[in-house]
Amino acid sequence: MASEFEVATNVGEADQTAFPEDVVLTENPIPVKETQRKKGNKEEIAGTLLASIPLVGFVIFGMIPLLMALAMAFLYMPRFGFEGAEFNGFKNFVTVLTDDMFWQSVWNTVLLGLSTFISLALALVVAYFLSKDIKGRKAFRMIYFIPYVCSVVAITLMWGYMFNTNWGIINHLLGRTGENAIDWMGEAGPYRLAVIIMSVWSGMGYGIILFTAALTNVNKEMIEAAEIDGANAWVRFWRIVFPSISPTTFYLLVMGVIGMLQSFAVTNVLNGGNSPDGVGITIVYYLYNRIFNYIGAMGEASASAWILGIIILGLTVFQFWGSKKWVNYD
Template sequence: MPTKSKLYRKEMIYGYLFLAPPVIGMLLFTLYPMLYSIYGSFTDWDGLGQMNFIGLDNYKDLFSDELFHKAMFNTFFMMIGIPIGLVLALLLAMGLNRGIPGTTTFRVIYYVPVISSLAAISILWQWAYNGDYGLVNQFLDLFGIKGPNWLANKHTVKPAIMIMAIWKGLGYSMLLYLAALQSVSRSYYEAAELDGANGFQTFRAITWPMVKPVTFFIVVTSIIGGSQIFTEINIMTSTGGPEYSSASAVFYMWQKAFGNFQLGYSSAMAVLLALFIFIVTLVQFKFNEKSSGDLD
């Protein structure tokens, strides 16, 4: 073992010292609660005191819990917004990348929702969706369309929340795409032009593969975020919507845990949701590995 200089060791210690706060934070506020929750999912923990080991009972109950199935379905359903948001963001980014006047202004406009508080936005949209006085219906009224009472109708409540989520996330995805587009070397496009490629071919063979890592990143983070959707639902439809049509998995978990003293049961749901996210992400990584490197 080669001896190291004093300086080297000193730097190493400093290095670990700098690492310590986030690591401690992770252990204390993420890993410990997570492990505790996994343990809790095998108990009848009520959040007050009692915590008896009951094996897999919670998981068994989940299989026949209609509301849980409904909440999971709603959560998946609202993820339909992810590809829509993706396409819109890419289109916007490509538009803004052409150097049209006012690019900065548009970027700011699209980015404002991203930095706004989700709770505040939810309240604003709740008003906008109001059946009587809401902006959305007033706007539709201009075209002679009588809009529904968005949040009180079980068929429109999920699309309504999706639209809001897309609007809120658009700026973020757009900015990522814009950065990716700007880093694509001009020479590819010039070569394509010389070869006589049309716009669509250029997009399919150059732009799309070049921004693929960003697409991958956005899809992964959106699915993780989408699985955990809660605030919008809690604020806009505080009872989970008509016939529980907008309740998400996390919303149901929260109701069970903090409304009905069933923290153990909620933990079981949380574990299942985490497993789901984990598997989906894993599949995506595998898929990405396989199909990456198209351009080489």
């Protein structure tokens, strides 16, 4: 972009971002657009520099570890670092993929991850009700969002107490005390159910907020018109409301699945790997276990990490592909 106007500036090339006060334009009658064009070069440098800080962080702490994990997946590493590391081909992948424990962890993750879909569906119901002409909507919304700001550890401890076999309030409310007590933390089925319940309880708030925001943008006139046409509430919801909030649903679904495949904290806090029949061992727990409880298994941990990454990528691509059928961007 050639400069058509001379604008006097006294800026040294180097210090324009550090000392912005030095940027002095003389009074001039040049239209704004033209000034901007003249300042293009400085703007170019300032913009690139400012925008690059988060990117540098991403390269150092995201991109490099990502590629390193790929390299490490093909190495045998005696310890955490690279000293003594040897190339061992696809052996780590073979070890992981032929490990029953790994496949069990995949299955566990999927079963516990059902909470993602349950909480999304319930969040939509709650948000839909909230979008009606409701008194105290703000208060409800405020309460529903509380779990979002609570830590996984705190949530797990409080629910762990409530699910306690001997003195927990849940067995008390169910009338299952003494001999009949449900062993929530000691049996596979109840354990899974307990984890799903606490995950749904803590996971719904985010969905409710996003759905509520999306629902306020649904075309009210269209709903009224359909009502006059005799469409009942069920039809109105699926024909008008649901399609118009489908981008939000899709976003929550994609992010929810990505997050659910990486679940770790709840079962780790609950009983750190001593879950009944190991049903609390998720994929990330498997990987974590390789790093800290096996010697020389960094390669296997990285291989399982990449397998997890491929699963996540596959499911995300699948969801984007499927979204063409039901997600409606206007």
